[in-house]
Amino acid sequence: MSEKTEIKPTLAARLGLAQFGTTERKTVTFGDASAVVGSRFWSIMSVLILAILWWASAAFEWTDPRFLPGPASTWERFVLIATEGYRRVTLMEHLTASMSRILWGFGIGCVVGIPLGFAMGLSNFLRGIFDPIVEFFRPIPPLAFIPLVILWFGIGEESKVLLLFLAALWIMAIAARSGVLSVKLSKVHAAYSLGASKFQVLRHVILPNALPEIFIGMRVALGVCWGTLVAAELLGAQEGIGQMIWVAQKFFLTEIVIIGIILIGVIGIAMDFAMRLLEGWLIPWRGKG
Helix, strand or coil, X not given: CCCCCCCCCCHHHHCXXXXXXXXXXXXXXXXXXXXCCCCHHHHHHHHHHHHHHHHHHHHCCCXXXXXXXXXXXXXXXXXXXXXXXXXXXXXXXXXXXXXXXXXXXXXXXXXXXXXXXXXXXXXXXXXXXXXXXXXXXXXXXXXXXXXXXXXXXXXXXXXXHHHHHHHHHHHHHHHHHHHHHCCCHHHHHHHHHCCCCHHHHHHHHHHHXXXXXXXXXXXXXXXXXXXXXXXXXXXXXXXXXXXXXXXXXXXXXXXXXXXXXXXXXXXXXXXXXXXXXXXXXXXXXXXXX
């Protein structure tokens, strides 16, 4: 009877250099999505390299400080606006306003876009009606609607949320439609052969198989909404990260522009990470057949 040998993690695994986490894996991994894992070591290294290059550009005066201020002056400006605010608005109020607009626009886009995509994926009649509309509006950037949005809704909160809604709507509709169309027909036949009703097929077969595509669409739509945020907050906003960036660039306050960009990036990463956690919790069967 052979003794079981304990597999100890290698030094490379502890540093995040191992290809498959904490244990070595002697199998073919090309094409196996579950084998593609992130490496914390290289992620940290890439961030450190960017930070060092930023510091070096200021320390050795590679660039004009007016165009690219160094980390020290940017941090001082961040502390200032975090404690005293900017244009009589605190940094937390700017963040809260932007987050509220993003969540409303993105949320309404999901509530409308996902059922629309399901309808297009399940019905040839509805697909024939809505497919030309979705495909027509999908390549149009939300910024192109700014003049119409101002004419129809003015420069209040409704216009900002509407722009973010348009940024998410078409992506979510296409993602939901693709998720429905990706369901294997054999699974649907198997469910019907076991006596399932249409609602049961939709609830237990189509929806679980479409969720991975929907979550991918949600992550993409969330990124596009962040990209539209700055333009949306140009419409007469008194607070918001985009408005702060826009006003700062008028007065050549490059530090505040950089702070706004970093905040948008960090919050975007945090929200994407939260989406990944939610995805792993809701659809643990993804990639398992």
